[in-house]
Amino acid sequence: MPNDKRRTPASLRSARWFAPDDLRSFGHRSRLMQLGYSEEDFRDRPVIGVLNTWSELNSCHAHFRERAQDVKRGVAQAGGFAVELPA
Structure with a gap:
């Protein structure tokens, strides 16, 4: 349960x-x-931290920039306030 x-x-x-x-x-x-x-x-509103390891120097994390924006949009749609932080 x-x-x-x-x-x-x-x-x-x-x-x-x-x-x-x-x-x-x-x-x-x-x-x-x-x-x-x-x-x-x-x-x-709940304040939600979105950690992002995106960097211009790390091509493996190139997609994280868009993913962080998607997460922030989802937080806003759910009624929260998203703040992006570097990790």
Whole structure:
């Protein structure tokens, strides 16, 4: 029997980082807005990190650039906010 314990967005780490009305969360929200995101982009959404090892120097990982974009699009379609990070 599969374990179907789903977490609510309010219980996620991203909610603890961005949702509270305190100085630390203000800093996290401000940094995303400095990058050009609006608060509606990430407010009340799970923030999902997408690690990408793509590089111009590694031809074996050439397809990862498109795959990371596909994953980010899927996260957005599911109601999340995806952030791509180098790995």
